[in-house]
Amino acid sequence: MDCSRLEYIKNVNDNGDWAYEGYLIGAYFQFNFKKNEATGIDNHAFNLPKGSLIILSQKRSGYERTLTHVVELVNNGSEDKPQWETGSWGIFRWVKVHWIADFNNPNRIPLDQKEMIANWGWYDTKAKLLSSDNLMKQWGSIDKLRVHLGEVFN
Template sequence: MEYIKNVNDDNDWAYKQYPVGAYFPLSFKKGEGVENHALNLPKGALIILSQKPPTKSGRYLTHVVELSNEGDEDKPQWNSDDMWGIFRWVKVHWVANFHDPSNIPVDRNTMQVDWGWQDTKAKLLSSPNLMSQWTSIENLRAHLEGVFN
């Protein structure tokens, strides 16, 4: 696991319809530097998705996905007219049980620090915010593997 990313849906849990093994386009909201950021995320990188659903307070860790293409393979499909038109194809490796929301990992309890979820970019798990709590990426990954197994 290399990244964590903020995702949202105004009406429901984002991407809940995709089971383990499914592929879907993971959206990035247009903004300064977002296109370049999305293009340069490496194929094969694992991203944890964190979201605040409309009917709950707090944020939840709902998916672990793998980038399945290089950015230049995905870009020709982008829709430049849509604010969510930037995306990368991902494959689901782990997904929360949306039928039992009480067992979905709570972001703040699991990550144990505010990792800076305020925009659409994927953040490195080795960021200074997370490392202030976890000291090393190995400690954080070991903790997360226990959560997602």
């Protein structure tokens, strides 16, 4: 997998199950952002750039936080927004799966802390930049991080 467009990591939860488990490589799905007017999630989701790759990090009950997917934003926010609903999970962006963990073998799913070497503040559903100060303290450059993640996801 080409990791040169890896730009973000995003927290995902699904009440005990693996979120988006049924979508295989090449599949498209509506990637949810939990609506929260106070944090500006709708504006954030709308402005994420088409073509960016996002790593999904999940914490399933009984497991450490893991890296489960790499997805690509396939539309501009303006193309997805007319389909948004008013429910708490109404905000979404259409994505395409580029990589997915082997859910049949949970012990082989990459651990977030081990691979990213950073502690995240998982306080909302915004996608965080991989070039953040937090990660760059550990990696020095986004290119070094992308090379490492290329080894993890290939």
